[in-house]
Amino acid sequence: xxxxxxxxxxxxxxxxxxxxxxxxxxxxxxxxxxxxxxxxxxxxxxxxxxxxxxxxxxxxxxxxxxxxxxxxxxxxxxxxxxxxxxxxxxxxxxxxxxxxxxxxxxxxxxxxxxxxxxxxxxxxxxxxxxxxxxxxxxxxxxxxxxxxxxxxxxxxxxxxxxxxxxxxxxxxxxxxxxxxxxxxxxxxxxxxxxxxxxxxxxxxxxxxxxxxxxxxxxxxxxxxxxxxxxxxxxxxxxxxxxxxxxxxxxxxxxxxxxxxxxxxxxxxxxxxxxxxxxxxxxxxxxxxxxxxxxxxxxxxxxxxxxxxxxxxxxxxxxxxxxxxxxxxxxxxxxxxxxxxxxxxxxxxxxxxxxxxxxxxxxxxxxxxxxxxxxxxxxxxxxxxxxxxxxxxxxxxxxxxxxxxxxxxxxxxxxxxxxxxxxxxxxxxxxxxxxxxxxxxxxxxxxxxxxxxxxxxxxxxxxxxxxxxxxxxxxxxxxxxxxxxxxxxxxxxxxxxxxxxxxxxxxxxxxxxxxxxxxxxxxxxxxxxxxxxxxxxxxxxxxxxxxxxxxxxxxxxxxxxxxxxxxxxxxxxxxxxxxxxxxxxxxxxxxxxxxxxxxxxxxxxxxxxxxxxxxxxxxxxxxxx
Numbered sequence: 001x002x003x004x005x006x007x008x009x010x011x012x013x014x015x016x017x018x019x020x021x022x023x024x025x026x027x028x029x030x031x032x033x034x035x036x037x038x039x040x041x042x043x044x045x046x047x048x049x050x051x052x053x054x055x056x057x058x059x060x061x062x063x064x065x066x067x068x069x070x071x072x073x074x075x076x077x078x079x080x081x082x083x084x085x086x087x088x089x090x091x092x093x094x095x096x097x098x099x100x101x102x103x104x105x106x107x108x109x110x111x112x113x114x115x116x117x118x119x120x121x122x123x124x125x126x127x128x129x130x131x132x133x134x135x136x137x138x139x140x141x142x143x144x145x146x147x148x149x150x151x152x153x154x155x156x157x158x159x160x161x162x163x164x165x166x167x168x169x170x171x172x173x174x175x176x177x178x179x180x181x182x183x184x185x186x187x188x189x190x191x192x193x194x195x196x197x198x199x200x201x202x203x204x205x206x207x208x209x210x211x212x213x214x215x216x217x218x219x220x221x222x223x224x225x226x227x228x229x230x231x232x233x234x235x236x237x238x239x240x241x242x243x244x245x246x247x248x249x250x251x252x253x254x255x256x257x258x259x260x261x262x263x264x265x266x267x268x269x270x271x272x273x274x275x276x277x278x279x280x281x282x283x284x285x286x287x288x289x290x291x292x293x294x295x296x297x298x299x300x301x302x303x304x305x306x307x308x309x310x311x312x313x314x315x316x317x318x319x320x321x322x323x324x325x326x327x328x329x330x331x332x333x334x335x336x337x338x339x340x341x342x343x344x345x346x347x348x349x350x351x352x353x354x355x356x357x358x359x360x361x362x363x364x365x366x367x368x369x370x371x372x373x374x375x376x377x378x379x380x381x382x383x384x385x386x387x388x389x390x391x392x393x394x395x396x397x398x399x400x401x402x403x404x405x406x407x408x409x410x411x412x413x414x415x416x417x418x419x420x421x422x423x424x425x426x427x428x429x430x431x432x433x434x435x436x437x438x439x440x441x442x443x444x445x446x447x448x449x450x451x452x453x454x455x456x457x458x459x460x461x462x463x464x465x466x467x468x469x470x471x472x473x474x475x476x477x478x479x480x481x482x483x484x485x486x487x488x489x490x491x492x493x494x495x496x497x498x499x500x501x502x503x504x505x506x507x508x509x510x511x512x513x514x515x516x517x518x519x520x521x522x523x524x525x526x527x528x529x530x531x532x533x534x535x536x537x538x539x540x541x542x543x544x545x546x547x548x549x550x551x552x553x554x555x556x557x558x559x560x561x562x563x564x565x566x567x568x569x570x571x572x573x574x575x576x577x578x579x580x581x582x583x584x585x586x587x588x589x590x591x592x593x594x595x596x597x598x599x600x601x602x603x604x605x606x607x608x609x610x611x612x613x614x615x616x617x618x619x620x621x622x623x624x
Contacts, residue, residue: 002017004017004018006034006035006037007019008020008021008031008034008035009021010022010023010026023052026052026053026054027051027052027053028048028080028088028089029046029048029064029066029080029081029088030078030080031053031054032044032045032046032054032064032080033064033065033066033080035054036063036064041058042057042058042059042060042062042063043056043057043058044056044057044064045057045059045061045062045063045064045082046062046064047062047082048064048080048081048082048085048088049088060083061082061083061084062082062083063082063083064080064081064082064083065080065081065082065083065121065122065123065124065125066078066079066080066124066125067079067080067081067087067115067121067124067125067126067127068125068126068127069091069092069097069112069126069127069129070126070127070128070129071097071098071128071129071130071131071155072155072185075126076092076096076097076098076099076129077092077096077097079091079092081120081121083121083122084120084121084122085120085121086117086118086119086120086121087117087119087121090117091110091112091116091117092110092129094108094110094131097110097129097131098131098151098154098155098156099154100150100151100154101150101151101152101153101154101155101156102151102156103137103147103151105135105137105138106133106134106135106136106137106151106156106159107133107134107135108131108132108133108134109131109132109134110129110130110131111129111130111131111132112127112129113127113128115127131156132158133156133158133159133160133191135160136160136161136162137151137159137160137161137162138161138162138164139161139162139163139164139167140164140165140167141167142167142168142169142170142172144167145167145169145174145200146172146174148161148176149174149175149176152176152177152178152187152189153176153177153178153187154187155187157177157187157188157189157190157191157219158190158191159191160191160192160193160194161191161192161193161194162193162194162195162196163193163194163195163196163198163200163226164196164198165198166198166199166200166201167198167199167200167201168201168202169200169201169202169204170202170203171202171203171204171205173202173204173206173209173212175212175213175214175215175216175244176189176214176215176216176217177189177215177216177217177218177244177245178216178217179217186217187217188217188218188219188220188221188247188248189215189217189218189219189221190218190219190220190221191221191222192221192222192223192224193215193221193222193223193224193226194224194225194226195223195224195225195226195227195255196225197225197227197404197406198226198227199227199228199229200214200226200227200228200229201228201229201230202214202228202230202231202232203230203231204230204231204232204233205233205234206232206233206234206235206236206239207234207235208234208235208236209234209236210234210236210237210238211236211238211239211244211245211277212232212234212236212238212239212240212244213232213239213240213241213242213243213244213276213277214228214242214243215240215242215243215244216243216244216245217244217245217247218243218245218246218247218250219246219247219248219250220248220249220250221246221250221251222250222251222252222253223242223243223250223251223252223253223255224251224252224253224254224255225253225254225255225404226242226254226255226256227255227256227257227258228241228242228255228256228257228258228259229258229259230259230260231259231260231261231262232259232260232261232262233262233263233264234262234263234264234265235263235264235265236263236265237263237265237268237269237270237271237272237303238271238272238277238278238312239261239263239270239271239272239273239277240261240272240273240274240275240276240277240278240312241257241258241259241261241273241274241275241292241294242255242257242259242275242276243275243276243277244276244277244278245277245278245279245280246276246278246279246280246283246285247280247282247283248282248283248284249284250283250284250285250286251285251286251288252275252276252285252286252287252288252290253287253288253289253290254288254289254290254404255275255290255291256290256291256292256293256403256404257274257275257290257291257292257293257294258292258293258294259274259294260294260295260296260297261274261294261295261296261297262297262298262299263297263298263299263303264298264299264300264303265298265300265302265303266300266302266303267302268302268303268306269298269302269303269304269305269306269307269335269337269338270296270298270303270304270306270307271306271307271312271313272296272298272306272307272308272312273307273308273309273310273311273312273313273342274292274294274296274308274309274310274325274327275287275290275292275310275311276310276311276312277311277312277313278311278312278313278315279311279313279314279315279316279317279318279342279349280315280316281315281316281346281348281349282316283314283315283316283317283318284316284317285311285314285316285317285318285319286318286319286320286321287310287311287318287319287320287321287323288320288321288322288323289321289322289323289384289393289394289404290310290320290323290324291323291324291326291402291403292309292310292324292325292326292327293326293327293401294327295327295328295329296309296327296328296329296330296331296362297329297330298330298331304330304331304332304334304338305331305332305333305334305335305337305338306331306335306337306338306343307329307331307337307338307362307363308338308339308340308341308342308343308362308363309325309327309329309339309340309341309358309361309362310323310325310340310341310342311341311342312337312342312343313337313342313343313345314342314343314344314345314346314349314351315344315345315346315348315349316346316349317349317350318342318349318350318351318352319351319352319354320341320342320351320352320353320354320356321354321355321356322354322355322356322384322385322386322393322394323341323353323356323357323367323384324356324357324358324359324380324384324402325340325341325356325357325358325359325360325362325367326358326359326360326375326401327359327360327362328360329360329362331362331363332363333363333364337363338362338363338364339362339363339364339366340358340361340362340363340364340365340366340367341353341356341358341366341367342366343363343364351366353366353367355383355384355386356368357369357370357380357383357384358370359371359372359375368383370383373439373441374441375401375402376398376399376400376401376439377398377439377440377441377442377521377522378396378398378402378416378439378440378441378442378444379441379442379521380402380441381394381395381396381402381416381442382394382425382441382442384402385418388418389418389420389423390420391405391418391420392405392417392418392419392420393405393418394418395409395415395416395417395418396415396416397409397412397413397414397415397416398414398415398416398438398439398440399414399438399439405417405418410428411428411429412429413429413430413431414427414429414430414431414438415427415428415429416442416444419445422445424444424445425442425443425444425445426444426445426446426447427444427445427446427447427519428446428447428448429446429447429448429450430446430447430448430449430450430467430517430519431449431450431451432449432450432451432465432466432576434451434452434453434454434574434575434576435542435574435575435576436575437540437541437542437575438466438540438575439522440466440519440520440521440522440540441521441522442521443518443519443520443521444518444519445516445517445518445519446467446516446517446518446519447515447516448513448514448515449467449513449514449515449517449519450513451465451512451513451576452512453512453576455506455508455509455510459474459504459505459506459507459510460503460504460505460506460556460560460594460601461503461504461506461556461577462501462502462503462504462538462556462577462578462579463476463496463501463502463503463504463512463538463576463577463578464499464500464501464502464527464538464539464540464576464577464578465496465498465499465512465540465576466498466499466519466520466522466540467498467517467518467519467520468495468496468497468498468517468518468520469495469496469512469514469517470495470496470514471492471493471496471504472510472511472514473506473508473509473510473511474504474505474506474510474511475491475504475505475506476491476492476496476502476503476504477489477490477491477492477502477503477504477505477596477597478490478492478500478501478502478503478529478536479501479503479529479530479531479534479535479536479580480531480532481531481532481534482531482532482533482534482580482582482583482586482592484586484589485586485589485591485592485593486592486593486594486595486600487534487536487554487562487580487592487593487594487595488531488595488596488598489503489594489595489596489597490596490597491596491597497526498518498519498520498523498526499520499522499523499524499526499527499538499540500526500527500529500538501527501528501529501536501537501538501578502578503536503556503578503594503596505596505601522540527539533582533583534580534581534582534583534586535580535581536578536579536580537553537578537579537580537581538577538578539573539575539576539577539578539579540575540576541575542572542573542574542575543572543573543579544572545565545567545569545570545571545572546567548565548571548572548573548579549565549566549567551581552564552565552581552582552587553565553573553579553580553581554579554580554581554582554591554592555571555573555577555579555580556577556579560594560601561591561592561593561594562579562580562591562592562594563590563591563592564587564589564590564591565579580592
């Protein structure tokens with residue numbers, strides 16, 4: 001019945017007994033220190049750097065002392081020293097201290113306090129090490145994202161990173177920031193993450209897991225210029241399109257969350273936020289120029305009672321500046337925990353909204369309501385830019401959604417942006433496509449305007465444009481009156497204001513575009529020119545057959561006359577045209593001749609009568 005206490009062996013002899021050690025451990029002082037144990041008198045020792053194994057000795061100079069190096073309260077490396085001497089083997093490296101959290105792409109500065117490689121060691125001791133990370137971790141792939149998260153989740157939380165291109169994370173859930181299952185420790189992301197306008201996409205099914213977002217825990221972080229896209233599904237709760245939980249001072253700028261969040265929880269509200277799920281009581285979060293467009297869907301009645309378009313629960317201080325919620329949701333505010341931007345869920349919580357807008361409310365409405373046509377026209381983009389003149393923050397292609405300014409997009413057709421140098425809105429390449437409406441909700445200067453319209457030889461046409469234009473290559477006329485089967489026009493020589501209807505004649509190709517032209521936001525006040533009970537009305541959106549017929553509209557046809565629109569023919573009025581509305585006493589006329597400055601026009605060629613002979617000649621079934 002042998003009893004073996006604190007005994008070690010290098011090589012086994014038939015039956016292994018005691019604790020096996022390596023030659024390196026024998027040489028390092030590890031075994032000598034173990035054999036000496038806590039006894040005050042020297043029993044074991046070795047001369048480090050000379051002796052390869054421990055030796056029984058009473059020589060105190062050969063006694064081995066241990067120095068533990070701790071990082072974030074955990075022993076990460078150990079060195080040994082002879083009594084009164086410096087450590088053997090030098091100070092530990094960043095790689096030793098950080099383990100899986102080390103990455104050669106980054107630079108590390110280690111601070112050992114007042115301990116150095118030459119400090120005499122006279123007793124066992126522990127040295128606390130702080131690590132400062134510099135440099136930027138570039139993320140260009142899914143594997144890079146996983147390494148980045150490993151770095152953070154192994155304790156190196158203050159690491160700056162950049163997304164170098166769009167990255168698809170697929171279905172594997174890998175989040176930045178973590179905590180122990182028993183919450184004995186937390187690793188919050190505390191660095192600066194620059195998405196550089198790129199997209200981090202994912203399609204995550206978390207099963208029964210809660211607290212799911214690309215950044216699970218942040219504290220003192222800055223996240224900017226990042227787009228998230230895809231889906232997160234969970235039978236649990238607390239889901240975020242960008243961040244799950246935010247602690248301390250955090251700034252989120254220029255981020256877009258287009259993530260569809262689905263919670264099937266049955267036990268409580270889903271706690272889901274389009275951008276952030278939860279802000280702690282010590283959290284101070286500032287959200288600047290951010291956009292949420294994804295869908296929040298709780299599949300149970302309980303789940304629908306708690307969600308937020310931007311942030312689900314604010315227990316601290318939350319400030320949002322120039323933000324837009326354009327997402328969808330099925331939340332309700334029956335429990336007082338569902339709001340468009342956030343719900344203050346503690347008595348001390350505060351929310352400040354500055355110039356924030358929403359398309360669809362999420363529970364309690366917050367901010368300023370806007371409608372879809374305002375989104376596409378540039379009106380909301382101008383609102384979000386606000387009174388800032390230092391640089392352009394928001395821009396867009398007309399007809400699409402507001403987005404963040406990108407200098408590379410200036411070459412796109414109908415891209416409107418704020419020109420800080422000229423202190424006004426601008427567009428480098430403004431194009432109208434004939435007959436296709438383009439919503440315009442702000443004034444801007446177009447460096448180049450193109451509007452191509454088919455003209456063959458001698459032409460007459462109607463015109464209503466969203467910009468001021470000088471008559472070049474054509475004559476312009478405005479309505480001056482009418483008489484039974486005639487409408488009268490008089491020539492105008494001045495610049496043609498936007499959104500004003502005109503009758504034009506041209507011999508050749510009229511110039512309907514140009515350079516440095518003032519494009520105007522839509523205004524209806526000049527769209528109709530009245531004269532002697534007749535009305536000449538322009539359209540930049542087009543008029544359907546039913547609407548035109550109901551208004552007793554007359555449209556210009558190839559024979560140079562205005563013909564009455566009826567539902568018997570599918571005649572329509574395309575965008576950028578104008579039409580006549582006669583007074584009741586003249587509305588029975590089938591067609592109206594055009595009198596220009598007192599002379600009846602004779603424009604046209606052979607006409608084709610309508611087959612039933614009721615409505616006069618109809619050619620292309622669209623107003624000219």
